[in-house]
Amino acid sequence: MDAILKATGLKKYYGKGEALVKALDGVDLEIERGKFTAIIGTSGSGKSTLLNMLGGLDTPSEGSIRIGDTELAKLSSEEATVFRRRQIGFIFQNYNLVPVLSVWENIIFPISLDGKKPDKKFIREIVRLLGLEKKLDSLPGQLSGGQQQRVAIARALASKPSIILADEPTGNLDSHTSGDVIGLLKMTGREFRQTIVMITHNPEIAEMADRIIRIEDGRIAEQ
Ligand SMILES: Nc1ncnc2c1ncn2[C@@H]1O[C@H](COP(=O)(O)OP(=O)(O)OP(=O)(O)O)[C@@H](O)[C@H]1O
Numbered sequence: 001m002d003a004i005l006k007a008t009g010l011k012k013y014y015g016k017g018e019a020l021v022k023a024l025d026g027v028d029l030e031i032e033r034g035k036f037t038a039i040i041g042t043s044g045s046g047k048s049t050l051l052n053m054l055g056g057l058d059t060p061s062e063g064s065i066r067i068g069d070t071e072l073a074k075l076s077s078e079e080a081t082v083f084r085r086r087q088i089g090f091i092f093q094n095y096n097l098v099p100v101l102s103v104w105e106n107i108i109f110p111i112s113l114d115g116k117k118p119d120k121k122f123i124r125e126i127v128r129l130l131g132l133e134k135k136l137d138s139l140p141g142q143l144s145g146g147q148q149q150r151v152a153i154a155r156a157l158a159s160k161p162s163i164i165l166a167d168e169p170t171g172n173l174d175s176h177t178s179g180d181v182i183g184l185l186k187m188t189g190r191e192f193r194q195t196i197v198m199i200t201h202n203p204e205i206a207e208m209a210d211r212i213i214r215i216e217d218g219r220i221a222e223q
Contacts, residue, residue: 004162004195005031005054010063012049012218023049024060025218031163036186036196038209046218047199048167054197055088055165056080068162085114089156089164089194091185093171095148097140097155104136107154118158126154129188146177153185157192164189166198170205182208 010027013020023046031037041047052058054065056072065072067087075083097106107127108118127133130150140148149169156164169185170178182198182205189196198209206212214222 001030002033003030004033004068005029005197006066007050007054008064008066010050010053010065011061012046012053012058013061022218024053027063027215027218027220029213029220031195031197032211033162033195034190034193035211036189036209037198037211037213038206039197039199039213039215040201040203040206041215041221045215047215049218050215051165051167051197051199055090055163056084057090082114085110086159087161087163089159089161091149091152091156091164091166091169091198093168095140095145095152095172097148097151099140102137102139103132103143103151106140106151107158110155111159114159116159119160122160123154123158126157126188129191130154130184144177145172146181149173149181150184153181153188157188157194160192162195164194164196164198166196168199168201170200170202175202175204178202178205179208 007027007029010024012024013022015021027050039047053060098109107123111118130153132150132154135143135147170181173181186208200206213220
């Protein structure tokens with residue numbers, strides 16, 4: 001397998017003594033380049049903890065994570081920030097758009113933070129695929145939930161990251177819109193050869209992935 005992401009012996013413990021929570025308790029995982037993986041599991045099973053570790057948003061208590069040729073633990077916090085911004089696109093349940101910026105400004109925001117020039121031709125193609133052409137001057141508050149999530153997807157794709165990590169991207173959407181949004185995510189992921197790892201509670205949405213991983217009590221129960 002051509003693994004773009006490899007986690008070995010991943011553990012994350014919170015608290016101490018009687019309050020100890022083993023959010024992740026020994027996860028070994030390889031994610032194949034270019035594939036769409038869904039992570040499912042009951043509430044509190046450790047899905048978000050795992051995704052946050054994989055994206056370098058949090059550090060494991062034990063174990064290692066390699067993305068491409070980069071060992072995350074070897075990066076300083078500044079290097080990790082730059083690495084995340086360039087290599088990973090994040091999509092969250094609450095969209096996390098900046099309310100005072102237009103749709104276009106939101107989409108190019110992470111690229112501007114990086115002091116880079118956006119590839120306007122590439123971003124226009126993303127905008128077209130996601131059906132956002134007529135909304136570029138709108139503010140997020142003027143859009144529906146599904147439209148806001150499509151903006152968040154465009155933003156995640158815009159910097160051409162190798163990996164997209166999505167935590168419950170359809171958590172606030174109705175089932176029809178959820179299917180549409182994930183269909184678009186899958187299509188754009190394939191178009192731009194990106195690897196997608198998505199957490200979902202929705203079995204129908206999980207079925208749209210190439211592979212499903214189930215987490216139970218901080219461990220991988222099934223794949
Ligand atoms: N910062 C923290 N401090 C203490 N415990 C935490 C912290 N973050 C998560 N936990 C605990 O770790 C466990 C796993 O949480 P996590 O958020 O990863 O679960 P999840 O599977 O994503 O749940 P959900 O589907 O409800 O979002 C839970 O028992 C949670 O209470």
